[in-house]
Amino acid sequence: MAIPQRKTDIGPPKYDQFLPPVIKKNYGKWKYHEVINHGTMVHVGESGDKLWTVRVASPRILATATIREHCDIAEKYCDGFFRYTTRNNVEFLVSDESKLEPLKKDLTARGFKMGGIGAAITNVVHTQGWVHCHSACTDASGLVKAMMDELMPYFESKDLPNKVRLAVACCVNMCGAVHCSDIAVVAVHTKVPTVAHENFKNMCELPTVIGSCPTRAISPDPANKSVKINAEKCMYCGNCFTVCPPISIKDPERDGVAIVVGGKVNSLRSNPKFSKLVIPYISNEPPRWPKAVAAIKHIVEVYAANARKHERIGEWIERIGWERFFSLTGIDFTFQSIDDFTFMRDTMRTSSTFKW
Amino acid sequence: MAIPQRKTDIGPPKYDQFLPPVIKKNYGKWKYHEVINHGTMVHVGESGDKLWTVRVASPRILATATIREHCDIAEKYCDGFFRYTTRNNVEFLVSDESKLEPLKKDLTARGFKMGGIGAAITNVVHTQGWVHCHSACTDASGLVKAMMDELMPYFESKDLPNKVRLAVACCVNMCGAVHCSDIAVVAVHTKVPTVAHENFKNMCELPTVIGSCPTRAISPDPANKSVKINAEKCMYCGNCFTVCPPISIKDPERDGVAIVVGGKVNSLRSNPKFSKLVIPYISNEPPRWPKAVAAIKHIVEVYAANARKHERIGEWIERIGWERFFSLTGIDFTFQSIDDFTFMRDTMRTSSTFKW
Amino acid sequence: MKKYTTPLIDELEKGPWPSFVTEMKKAAKTNEMANDAVGHLEKCYSTKVGYWKHGGIVGVLGYGGGVIGRYSELGEEFPGVAHFHTVRINQPSAFFYTSKALREICDIWDKYGSGLTNVHGSTGDLVLLGTKTDALETIFAEYSSRGWDLGGSGSALRTPSCCVGPARCEWANYDTLDLCYSLTQEFQDELHRPMFAYKFKFKMSGCACDCVASIARADMSIIGTWKGDILVDQKEVANYASKGMDINAEIVNMCPTHCMNYDGKELKINNAECSRCMHCITRMTKALKPSGERGATICIGAKAPIVVGSLLSWVVVPFIKVEPPYTEVKDLIRKIWEWWDDNAKPRERIGEVIEMKGMRSFLEAIEVAPMPQQIREPRKDPFMFYTEEDMVAFKAKEAEEKKTGKYKF
Amino acid sequence: MKKYTTPLIDELEKGPWPSFVTEMKKAAKTNEMANDAVGHLEKCYSTKVGYWKHGGIVGVLGYGGGVIGRYSELGEEFPGVAHFHTVRINQPSAFFYTSKALREICDIWDKYGSGLTNVHGSTGDLVLLGTKTDALETIFAEYSSRGWDLGGSGSALRTPSCCVGPARCEWANYDTLDLCYSLTQEFQDELHRPMFAYKFKFKMSGCACDCVASIARADMSIIGTWKGDILVDQKEVANYASKGMDINAEIVNMCPTHCMNYDGKELKINNAECSRCMHCITRMTKALKPSGERGATICIGAKAPIVVGSLLSWVVVPFIKVEPPYTEVKDLIRKIWEWWDDNAKPRERIGEVIEMKGMRSFLEAIEVAPMPQQIREPRKDPFMFYTEEDMVAFKAKEAEEKKTGKYKF
């Protein structure tokens, strides 16, 4: 088969060709929606038209076979139209109510999981991990699978005070939403990088490497025509490793994960918030990271038991105070949680008012 | 008269010798107090003893003659006991109720002003100014006098939602509480310093001068054996001038004052807050700084008209939002109010929620 | 095909959540590359380290991005992943597809790649996970001839992304799908030919819910908003109450500006003080809706924490009209890039450059006036820059005040 | 004596607030130095610049501080202020005086100085404003022989200062006057002989009202607090209500932790959630009072904005007992200074050094454990330091958890 003529700079196909007729008709004229359950919602147009959405969990890594299965389902119930969400779930769009229950039955029969709508836990924003990234110090997909297996009730049926957004990043580059998530895992190195001096001068530029270090831990090592790293100053960010392959930072026994909590993205009620570090280190425990998973579940449960309706985790914590968060969850407070970097000034307490 | 024998390291006299008997008796055992009016309050001990305090305004610069007059009054009504406050007022301490009214009459007759207690404006924390400091770019005492002449009703009788703490600093060293005041004036330079090159090498150390500049605006000027200043980078902090006398920064036409608002020190209700810049520049207008005074009065009045009872200025502004503060006061918002220094990250708005 | 025993990752086929391992094995059944990817991953799980090398530069002719080069250190042990590049396909706005289109995508991918995908990547691309260098040109020809183009990578505009917006949401204040499409088309060159100091991301959300996380993850966050009152349908308010909503606890007391009031009968909003946070509207969507002028707030600068901490985007233009052909937005973008270009060192995101050079330099370059809406609070220290023009303006204002006898502050 | 015409500063004798110009003129009547100070000030007002030179080093034998050297550039025109040094007299705790003591102070000052004072300086000293170099030793002998010593200046401990506390306030949680006196006596050497990297200030407030502004203006802020319940006298609550206090609006809704409740009859406090902010207590002093253990919170690091912005003190020791002989507090101070000494560069205040070296280094040196009470919120970025011991501890904890089957997080 001959290879067709390539085209450049055409951009993506225009979205409108993928919109089902009911959307074209009601585009920009939706009136309201109702969440029916964690798996289903309905949008009602000013026209009176209704559009049911059934949201289905996805592992994000999809074999083409599975995408084709999505296509099969969409053709059967949705005239071939469907979409994915910004958090990588699949959404089947039903305009004919009579197809709704059959669709759901079929999904269940095929083993698909519906959920994530409303005050629920939905899919976990995550990154490549060992599956594809050179920078990874853990596997993101594995962590997500292990977490969501435990949290499944909150995806499918159990209500929470509000949405809980989870994320996993496999290194501090944080290709995801870790920095603004209700609860997230970020994989961290904890050992000072080593330098393969013999390759240094061929593969790296001295000023670039020195400049890459935010804490100025790197200085020239003229004897080796390479660099040396001051262990006292290194905070394991891996930036030197990114710019210079002979620098190696991975260590199977020391790489681990940290847990951050209390971030949010939207501006409802309170401003977007960064996630904050509460557990600085848990050993990397593939294939199921039991401690990290247990910690997340524990935090979700303490939140569920204590927060007010509509409060996100960060809002709840800000209401009760971080000292209370630590006492309610029983999480050890460590030196690592005290900022000693960019935001130190703004995160120390400057008042004698706090809770015992 | 022979000079007596000096003693060293004796420290201050012990406080207890200056405490009136009623205080000694009720020390640490006060039960409550009542504010009678802006000039008078009474403290009641568990013993039932009462202590009236009459607070009197002071210009802080006192001639010994005036201190002696304070002494005369204290002897007449307070058995010779009295105190000054942390904001430089005088407090006459009356334990015999029958002396209270005569004291107040006498004070009035002598021209002393009573006030500052309760939800009032009290004395202005301030600094040396032209009276004594080499660093001054305005006169603090003059500004205070001009301000307080205008604000007198709030000292003597008129109520405000809560205390309003004022301060004046005559340079950015801010030897006072400007940085945490409800409203404060800080005098600022606005012109790049000039260097008397001929004196530089005798009077200054090159590395010290270069190191003194927070924005790295200073570099060596080898031709002149001196330094040069990059006008683009200079933010007129005067630090170079402090460490090196041949550097001069004063300029009669360009020196001026800035107004900051919304700070507080105590932790009641909300945490201590820094004051924030709202008017970046008003020309230095001795002897009465009419515009600065008018601006302060205007802010006090807008606060008085809009805040809730017990709200400090900063608390009121945080409730309504800074954009509303600017619209309510009609103050021009300038580039200078946008932080471009240490706290930039934490002061920009990171949310689409604000008021029009 | 090698048969790998994978006891560790097999653990991840257990449990209710859909398993990515199952997906990988599904692809592995018929695909050598996917099969080796499975073995390779098991190896990582057993040793607890990854084996991917630093990326190499690979791509398609005439483009500087769209493909992430990836090679394994264990290429001999796992030849199928010796090369394992990803191809980023620019997704359609809001991730809408027809089954026909997706089948076509799958067919091509099965032919030339691993059969594995990420639907979608964090930036928004449809990510094709794993292929070899010599297949890249063919893959590109197959996709582009069918109307699909590559997304961004490297120091370029990255693939723009948007929320579902007007397609299926009652709260969209502008057409996120169309703006996303229009900007992607307009800036094809910037997307395909890295010429920037570093990456630049656009994300568009129709309202403050920010369902595409723009404020946290885009250099330019375009967030829909409005100027006008929230209309209240009191009958529907009563309906919510009768269905058990505690309106005071859930709505009124959670309103951040305390501009609402409910006496058990009527819900009142002091619209002048509303900050348009969307809380009340989302909880009472049948009863409340915005009215008046629609548009967006433009915020600039979000990024991940490397290396001095994450940034959230900062409000730069409080309100802008967002209507086709989006000239105002596009002009603004060009001005933003021009300033960034002039001021950035390599690998400096725009937020970092603004932090270095100061917001004023940036705002002046893009011709936006200083406004209190841009800040959370004014500066705290007294270290201010003044230009000669500033001083002239201050003095002129004072002269004017002297004349009129009225201060303007 | 020269007679100056002073039309500008004469303006500042008008108006109701007491006039410092009047004070200066009062002194000027009989004092040459004060007289020239008046003329000198008028000159400043007319030219809008100051004429004081950079300070010179002057002082008294054996002391490195206590006097601020001051010379005028216009010494020939105004010989009375050619030298115009200030002498800082260490004030008694909480500024209590007897008329006898103050008259003595005035008499000496009239004899050797300008007759002008600041009662008091911002740090707390009784400042004697303007004298000549050759009078300094005599002045010191006169004062010290009568029991008055000099305060601090230069890179030394500065004169400690406190609120009126137990002497005349119902809310003091410890004896601020006595602690102030005791620390001043204990550290006389540090006060008089500058040996530090820069200045160091103590301020003591008896409660969160912080009437001596310690959190904003002291390197070490010692703020009284308690551990225990707020006792409520419901009869007095009813009294406040009957006198017109809107208890819900003014108290309950302003409580920052929302731990109060008032149903029109009974005021209830959930003490476990109270942050001891003092709002309710100050507004209902007859009805509410703290109970239980008394002590203080120690905060460290406040300073003025030069040169990277002001600092407020940071909580370091959430609770410490403050009882004579204050051994615990004094030991802590010594440890703090030792660490500061080891780590500061010249002209680095302790807050700046903590910022540079990190709170951990400081806390470890002063042997204080990390506690969430020290922070407003945890760090946001993932860039953490771990010591070898940390790693050993983490691993040991995990091993323990494996054994017990229970996670401790």
Ligand code: SRM
């Ligand atoms: C489908 C999706 C947009 C898309 O283009 O794909 C979407 C759709 C809707 N969002 Fe969203 N949101 C989606 C991601 C987000 C994100 C982004 C993210 O999580 O990365 C956010 C910001 C999260 C954050 O703040 O950290 C987000 C914050 C919200 C909120 C605010 C929740 C809150 O109170 O804090 C609402 C309002 C609500 O829940 O009523 C909302 C409401 C909605 C509504 C009700 C809008 C509507 O009328 O259609 C939609 C269904 C809600 C639901 O799932 O409960 N959506 N929503 C995304 C679904 C992801 C998924 O698969 O689960």
Ligand code: SRM
């Ligand atoms: C006399 C003095 C202490 C001293 O050792 O000299 C003092 C004395 C009292 N203060 Fe104060 N405060 C004094 C400076 C301060 C300061 C420090 C400052 O202003 O530099 C503050 C912190 C200011 C700030 O937050 O910015 C201060 C914040 C308070 C507050 C908290 C006010 C608030 O709600 O924000 C109270 C509580 C109150 O007003 O009921 C208070 C309450 C009191 C009480 C009622 C305490 C008592 O029971 O005796 C005293 C009389 C109050 C009054 O003046 O209204 N005092 N008070 C100081 C008087 C200065 C003056 O001459 O006016």
Ligand code: SRM
């Ligand atoms: C594939 C993807 C993760 C995913 O699993 O979804 C990804 C993968 C990588 N990111 Fe990312 N980033 C991806 C979205 C993000 C996001 C999220 C977003 O765009 O919304 C972020 C955070 C937002 C931001 O831009 O700051 C992100 C922040 C980074 C950073 C940190 C950049 C910074 O300025 O702080 C790096 C480091 C770098 O650029 O060198 C990085 C670098 C990388 C590299 C190229 C690392 C490398 O040098 O090899 C990763 C390639 C992995 C691989 O082998 O495939 N990636 N990266 C995402 C792109 C898929 C797509 O096109 O749709």
Ligand code: SRM
């Ligand atoms: C006299 C006094 C102002 C007043 O009118 O009350 C004062 C006056 C001076 N201060 Fe101050 N400071 C005075 C309290 C303060 C305070 C307030 C406090 O102590 O509560 C502060 C802010 C708090 C702090 O310590 O940060 C203060 C922060 C400064 C600074 C900035 C220090 C910093 O680390 O940022 C300087 C600059 C310096 O040290 O070089 C400074 C420097 C100076 C010098 C020595 C400037 C100089 O180099 O000549 C001033 C001498 C003036 C003179 O000729 O008399 N003064 N200075 C105060 C001391 C009187 C006293 O002993 O009671």
Ligand code: SF4
């Ligand atoms: S977070 Fe790090 S390891 Fe994970 S995909 Fe991004 S760059 Fe790679």
Ligand code: SF4
């Ligand atoms: S890992 Fe980061 S902190 Fe450590 S040496 Fe490398 S660049 Fe510096």
Ligand code: SF4
């Ligand atoms: S604020 Fe500046 S000018 Fe005023 S006394 Fe302090 S150092 Fe001197």
Ligand code: SF4
């Ligand atoms: S005034 Fe400040 S910013 Fe300007 S050159 Fe001097 S030290 Fe630098």
Ligand code: SF4
């Ligand atoms: S961001 Fe707003 S407009 Fe867009 S999908 Fe979410 S709720 Fe709807």
Ligand code: SF4
């Ligand atoms: S949109 Fe937000 S701020 Fe406006 S009324 Fe509703 S809850 Fe209040």
Ligand code: SF4
């Ligand atoms: S700080 Fe507290 S204890 Fe001290 S005087 Fe003020 S209110 Fe009283």
Ligand code: SF4
């Ligand atoms: S002291 Fe403050 S926090 Fe505690 S109950 Fe009173 S108002 Fe609330």
